[in-house]
Amino acid sequence: MxxxxxxxxxxxxxxxxxxxxxxxxxxxxxxxxxxxxxxxxxxxxxxxxxxxxxxxxxxxxxxxxxxxxxxxxxxxxxxxxxxxxxxxxxxxxxxxxxxxxxxxxxxxxxxxxxxxxxxxxxxxxxxxxxxxxxxxxxxxxxxxxxxxxxxxxxxxxxxxxxxxxxxxxxxxxxxxxxxxxxxxxxxxxxxxxxxxxxxxxxxxxxxxxxxxxxxxxxxxxxxxxxxxxxxxxxxxxxxxxxxxxxxxxxxxxxxxxxxxxGGKAANVVFDDAPLDQAVEGIVNGIFFNQGHVCCAGSRLLVQESVADELLETLRRRVSTLRVGDPLDKNTDVGAINSAEQLARIRELAESGDAEGARRWTSPCPLPDKGFFFAPTVFSEVQQSMRIAREEIFGPVLAVLTFRTPDEAVAKANNTPYGLSAGIWTEKGSRILWMAQRLRAGVVWANTFNRFDPSAPFGGxxxxxxxxxxxxxxxxxxxxx
Amino acid sequence: MSEQRVAVAKTYKLYVGGAFSRSESGRSYPVTGARGEFLAHAAQASRKDARDAVSAARKAFPGWSGATAYNRGQVLYRVAELMEGRRDQFLAEVSAAEGTNGRRVQSLVDAAIDRWVWYAGWTDKIATVLGSANPVAGPYFCFSVPEPTGVVAILAPQSSSLLGLVSVLAPVLAAGNTAVVVASQDRPLPAVTLAEVLATSDVPGGVVNLLTGRTAELSPWLASHADVNAIDLTGAPAPLRTELERTAAGTVKRVLRAPASEPDWTRTPDITRLRAFVETKTVWHPMGA
CATH class of the missing domain: 3.40.605.10 (Aldehyde Dehydrogenase; Chain A, domain 1)
Structure with a gap:
């Protein structure tokens, strides 16, 4: 389609x-x-x-x-x-x-x-x-x-x-x-x-x-x-x-x-988050630079009550991303850096299929030449799956759900990595509570993938x- | 004829998870004083004891790292209070262990007590001194705070049985970490007495876990343990240091390397050891009406 x-x-x-x-x-x-x-x-x-x-x-x-x-x-x-x-x-x-x-x-x-x-x-x-x-x-x-x-x-x-x-x-x-x-x-x-x-x-x-x-x-x-x-x-x-x-x-x-x-950042979306803004942040978090970002928001943790609505909006938004000629000023997602990296992304995505996650791929057209991978969202992901544990370093998002803030923290921290994390909620006290508990060097609240020479970065x-x-x-x- | 009272000798045990226990291995080893005289047996901790100690430290981490800085400061200050009350005991034990007497040993014990006071005062200043408000070029509020690294394995100095130990342990605790300490192998007794002070002060069980035994036997397990976030090699035997550092790489541990020779612990410390066991966390939030 x-x-x-x-x-x-x-x-x-x-x-x-x-x-x-x-x-x-x-x-x-x-x-x-x-x-x-x-x-x-x-x-x-x-x-x-x-x-x-x-x-x-x-x-x-x-x-x-x-x-x-x-x-x-x-x-x-x-x-x-x-x-x-x-x-x-x-x-x-x-x-x-x-x-x-x-x-x-x-x-x-x-x-x-x-x-x-x-x-x-x-x-x-x-x-x-x-x-x-x-x-x-x-x-x-x-x-x-x-x-x-x-x-x-x-x-x-x-x-x-x-x-x-x-x-x-x-x-x-x-x-x-x-x-x-x-x-x-x-x-x-x-x-x-x-x-x-x-x-x-x-x-x-x-x-x-x-x-x-x-x-x-x-x-x-x-x-x-x-x-x-x-x-x-x-x-x-x-x-x-x-x-x-x-x-x-x-x-x-x-x-x-x-x-x-490396990293396997959790991007945590609560039910009170403004969904349209969160979706923009999720897209920026995982599809910025084709997902070739060590701090990419590659694990999306969504509160269960809004998961269906958010996923639908997310898929609709991702469908509009233009994948193709990196020199084109309209392009949102460019080329995978090498054949080797493309092979690695494909292999990990296949493991997602094999382990039972549900794959959705953007219907965007891809160029005939070059190394490209269409933006991909896996839902129904379990923490044990490779796509939830390993750094994919590509435009592939793994979506998990949670019910309580404590569960969100536990899942977010359930990784040997700790580079970055995201929080989406309108509640200030919850942002600060989460930010304190996430074991990550950079925490973006209601934003993602921001960098500045005056802001220390590391894991x-x-x-x-x-x-x-x-x-x-x-x-x-x-x-x- | 006056009757000579027979003193009650102490059993020196491990301190793990807030409890004093013998090594699960059943092993102990004789500890002698600076002149070769028998002092006591110390428990010879095993790999399993080390793992239990790491579990206890991990379990205690959320509570200790989550305590307010003011609270941690008071708890560490209380350690100094209780040490002061046991000053004579520490004088005797350090004197026996290190063969120092008179004013020298007094200055070592006094410095150890004062060091807790110094670090107690640091707990609520670390974030002020090491943190920052970051003037980023955009509509964001951005700040950085130091947070404790996690579970820190400490190979305590081999020579300085009390002052050296306190000098490496107190900064780890002040920064909010929990610790697994391997005491000086040949001079472990003041360390066990310090553990007794910790147990009766307000330091929650599991925040400090003290092992006595063979440093060379225990340290590789701590260097490779996936739930240990950092290791202080100060008391590591010289031939093992490189290998321990290599082992620590397996889980990207923070490694504080051993100095070429044991430092002069009586010198006033700086914040190097506080900096060694904190992580900087940077938090961003957009600004807008």
Missing amino acids: TREQVWEYAPAPESRDVARLKPAYRMFVDGEFVDGTGEPLKTVNPATEEVLAEVGTASPADVDRAVRAARRAHDRMWGRMPGAERAKYLFRIARLVQERARELAVLETLDNGKPIRESRDVDVPLVAAHFFHHAGWADKLAYAGYGPDPRPLGVAGQVIPWNFPLLMAAWKIAPALACGNTVVLKPAETTPLSALVLAEICQQADLPPGVVNIVPGAGDVGAELVNHPGVNKVAFTGSTEVGKLIQRAVAGTGKKLTLEL YRESGFGREGGRAGLEAYLDV
Whole structure:
């Protein structure tokens, strides 16, 4: 059954020329773009499966070179530079990101598959904001509550995921630099391009050589970086599975570690919630960025008395989501980032069928090419099912019900994860009561998926430790 | 001929879930003083005792973490009050365990008592100092608060039998966590007496669970236990530290690493240990009329 659209939309594609795509990209070490001696990779547009560019990758020797460059830069200059001077470089970077915002947004959408509306309105503005916010910290660290003269750690090795490639680079680089560290960052294998353009921005900002180094590659490059003895600090955003491996690898080395890992957030809707607003929040919670969000509201807990009504409204709303060309400004849900991720989403969705959940799939048309997965809602989900326990990292929502607030809390917390949670109710006291009991690092009440550089972000339990953003986030990059 | 009164010797037990018990394994081990003299037998806790202690700590967590900061502060202050009343006993036990006498041992016991007072005063300031109102760029009210991490396993310092123990335990409790403590292996007796103080103060049963025994035997079970959220390796034997940290990675535990050598516990503490066992929670709500 195809639902009649209320309006027909003419395609409104953003021009891909804006991305100034180059046929080849090189790694960035010691202030220069150089040929990596690893096996080059080809990065693909997940919406079309066409190769976008060839990207040089780092060999172990290249990682070593990058770490040495970062060490020199830290010891000789960046670590000693007055904070007020470091700040000015970060402000410059923030401004350059704003100036090249459109280019970065289009490039991000091409490489990642996320809708241009999101890369343009969320990712890139938050990148600039993150640099701007942390620039201001650089000469105010004495006021952050970590003593009168908190010192940097040294060289930070940072490994980031593919779901917000540029934003995660900003979340890692901005606080590290503000605190006086230098960085070697490994972008994700499938989304290396925007980090390399950020490297170009560092050049344009005249950032001293070695302060930021970008080493593209796969997991082996990340492992090389994490295990490098010249690294003082390891920061990782990615899966809990890999996070555990990194925590094991770092054990006994004395390296400071922060981990921002997976999640299986409960989004809890009470019977007094304004249903239309809640539905918008649920949609934003799980379909934002194709559900490739560690804090996605992937478990919907609905109070039983309103479950049928809410599900009906939700399905109607999800049916209107436009899935397709990420460059089209009307697109709501873009491409799944890789064939591998698509296969994983399909496999988990099939487990939902096999375990007896009821699958509903949006009747939206899907493009013929590229990696796409139609928005999917599973109802009649039990807590024991894999779709209720495992992070799907895709546009798949699992719906469970509850009767009492206590049951909602128990179900929400019944997971080894603890990154985020949502609450929908008109009752203020219940919001605060719930917010206190949910074991999650970020709680969104009557909203979802909001981010800001001044608001600490990070998990409880197996969603990792350490915070990014705000005063709390500085601890990760200071020797305190 | 004056009759010499025979003292009543104490049986040193584990303290789990608010009750004093022998090890379920039936094991005990002799504890000797600094000059090698026999002092007493201590219970040698087993893996099962460690698991029971974790269960008790988990059970006590909602109540203790949910208590008001004012209440927790008063409860911790009360520990200091009761320790003061047993000051002579602590002087004797610490002296026997550590071989220190006179003013030195007095200063250690006094500092241990004062440390409870210091941390008692922190309970209702942690959120003020570590929390924040976040000026986000949008129509939202956004704030961050520190919350207790959960169940914390503490490998207490091996040398400083009382002051070291209090210095690692009090911040964990002040922040609202519950604890499973493995006392100094060779100097466990002051720890058991501290447990007796805790039992008769207002600290609810299960908030502190104290095990005596072999640190090397008990610590791997605590490092791997899925219901332990954090582990303090301060008293971990040096050869085991890396392996314990690796084991802790299995459930992404927060790990407070051991310093290279045991710190000077008489120094005034800072808030590092409070920060180590809290999680920052950020809450958002829209603003609008």
